[in-house]
Amino acid sequence: MMTIERFRVLWDTLLPIGRDPDGAGWVRYGFSPADLACRDWFTGQAAARGLTVETDRNGNVFAWWGDPDAGDAVVTGSHFDSVPHGGAYDGPLGIVSGLLALDLLRQRGVEPRRPVAVAAFAEEEGSRFGVACLGTRLLTGALDPDTARALTDSDGVTLAEAVTAAGHDPEALGADPPRLARIGTFLELHIEQGRALADLDAPVGVASAIWPHGRWRLDVTGEGNHAGTTRMADRRDPMLTAAYTVLAANKEARLRGGHATVGRIEVTPNATNAVPAAVSAWVDARAPDDATLQGLVEAIRVRAAERAGRDGTSATMTAESLTPVVEFDTGLRDRLTALLGGAPALPTGAGHDAGVLSGHVPTAMLFVRNPTGVSHAPAEGASDADCAAGVTALADVLQELACR
Numbered sequence: 001m002m003t004i005e006r007f008r009v010l011w012d013t014l015l016p017i018g019r020d021p022d023g024a025g026w027v028r029y030g031f032s033p034a035d036l037a038c039r040d041w042f043t044g045q046a047a048a049r050g051l052t053v054e055t056d057r058n059g060n061v062f063a064w065w066g067d068p069d070a071g072d073a074v075v076t077g078s079h080f081d082s083v084p085h086g087g088a089y090d091g092p093l094g095i096v097s098g099l100l101a102l103d104l105l106r107q108r109g110v111e112p113r114r115p116v117a118v119a120a121f122a123e124e125e126g127s128r129f130g131v132a133c134l135g136t137r138l139l140t141g142a143l144d145p146d147t148a149r150a151l152t153d154s155d156g157v158t159l160a161e162a163v164t165a166a167g168h169d170p171e172a173l174g175a176d177p178p179r180l181a182r183i184g185t186f187l188e189l190h191i192e193q194g195r196a197l198a199d200l201d202a203p204v205g206v207a208s209a210i211w212p213h214g215r216w217r218l219d220v221t222g223e224g225n226h227a228g229t230t231r232m233a234d235r236r237d238p239m240l241t242a243a244y245t246v247l248a249a250n251k252e253a254r255l256r257g258g259h260a261t262v263g264r265i266e267v268t269p270n271a272t273n274a275v276p277a278a279v280s281a282w283v284d285a286r287a288p289d290d291a292t293l294q295g296l297v298e299a300i301r302v303r304a305a306e307r308a309g310r311d312g313t314s315a316t317m318t319a320e321s322l323t324p325v326v327e328f329d330t331g332l333r334d335r336l337t338a339l340l341g342g343a344p345a346l347p348t349g350a351g352h353d354a355g356v357l358s359g360h361v362p363t364a365m366l367f368v369r370n371p372t373g374v375s376h377a378p379a380e381g382a383s384d385a386d387c388a389a390g391v392t393a394l395a396d397v398l399q400e401l402a403c404r
């Protein structure tokens with residue numbers, strides 16, 4: 001059993017990194033100083049355990065127990081990076097739990113028959129460069145490296161410049177079949193981003209599926225003008241079109257049992273006393289199945305165009321990333337639920353590196369109970385007892401997968 005104390009001791013060594021000094025959550029953007037500090041922490045913890053650390057061509061870090069080239073490795077892990085002012089658990093819990101699970105296996109005297117690794121994947125949230133699961137999409141060839149190199153953050157820094165500053169070669173970014181081939185099974189432990197386990201009164205669950213989801217950029221162009229002298233009838237105000245589209249997205253999602261969110265908006269020139277010239281807004285849309293998601297996005301696109309016609313503006317919606325539905329390996333899922341004493345299997349609306357990898361290797365996810373269900377916000381959290389239970393469950397599964 002993993003003790004609550006041992007979880008808390010290790011957890012507290014990572015917690016201060018990237019924490020907002022005003023207490024507004026954590027800010028750990030991919031390849032930022034906070035992210036690099038997390039990587040240093042990880043490297044130190046891995047070295048203290050005698051694990052061999054390597055960083056792949058895409059900035060994903062692997063800490064190996066055993067020879068990675070022996071093949072058929074059992075890999076666990078997640079990501080360090082966060083959304084702006086996010087919670088402490090989304091991502092890091094999977095990495096801390098992986099290190100502690102290896103501690104538990106060694107304490108049990110387990111001798112794995114195949115390599116085991118804990119991984120920290122790069123820029124899963126896409127908070128800095130706009131593409132979610134950047135590290136695993138590059139690793140698996142799902143993202144074109146030239147496109148990736150040119151991605152820019154809000155300061156105009158390209159991914160190529162950011163990885164260079166982090167000591168990596170941007171020209172090396174790209175698919176890495178030999179490294180992917182090393183992975184026999186991937187297993188991600190993650191805090192649940194919802195309340196299903198709380199409602200089921202279960203500390204640990206097993207993922208069954210990930211909803212299809214994606215991000216669309218809405219660009220609305222109008223006519224910048226004076227807020228005080230421009231008659232209302234003469235305006236071509238893109239903010240009206242954008243605001244209407246936000247409300248329409250919410251309604252269309254509710255009508256379809258999907259989710260649609262606009263959490264980010266940029267206004268040009270962004271002045272209090274000027275009718276905007278242009279407004280960009282990002283739509284995060286998700287639904288239980290691919291067809292429903294497609295219908296939802298199309299409905300939003302149509303409503304935006306209709307409103308633009310009334311406002312005298314022009315509106316376009318451009319897909320920035322799209323992840324089809326992920327059905328996790330059913331054999332692996334059932335093996336885990338049985339091993340974990342009938343732990344519940346549940347879908348999630350949250351994207352994960354496991355979702356990207358599941359198209360290439362047998363993949364599973366474990367969820368740890370989140371009492372409030374809140375995520376992507378400072379209040380995100382799990383009890384130490386449930387986190388310790390998650391580590392024990394992860395160790396049990398790793399032992400099953402690595403020793404059988």
Ligand code: HGY
Binds near residue numbers: 124132
């Ligand atoms: O956005 C997501 O679903 C994930 O947390 N990156």
Ligand code: MN
Binds near residue numbers: 083090
């Ligand atoms: Mn997240």
Ligand code: MN
Binds near residue numbers: 091190351352
């Ligand atoms: Mn995550």
